[in-house]
Amino acid sequence: MLHFNVGEVVERRELSTTTRGTVVHVTANGYVVTVQWYGWFGLAGRESTHRSDELVRVAD
Numbered sequence: 001m002l003h004f005n006v007g008e009v010v011e012r013r014e015l016s017t018t019t020r021g022t023v024v025h026v027t028a029n030g031y032v033v034t035v036q037w038y039g040w041f042g043l044a045g046r047e048s049t050h051r052s053d054e055l056v057r058v059a060d
Contacts, residue, residue: 003030
């Protein structure tokens with residue numbers, strides 16, 4: 001399981017390159033991550049919660 005940090009840029013694993021967002025919250029065990037999206041078809045600015053294994057870190 002990947003552990004993410006607040007502020008990291010991530011993508012949905014199955015929809016990479018069109019679903020970038022910023023991590024805004026991570027549970028203490030790192031299993032659940034809340035992301036604010038800015039590149040997800042009409043959902044810019046909205047937040048959603050995902051298991052950490054559904055996300056990948058975006059390389060700079």
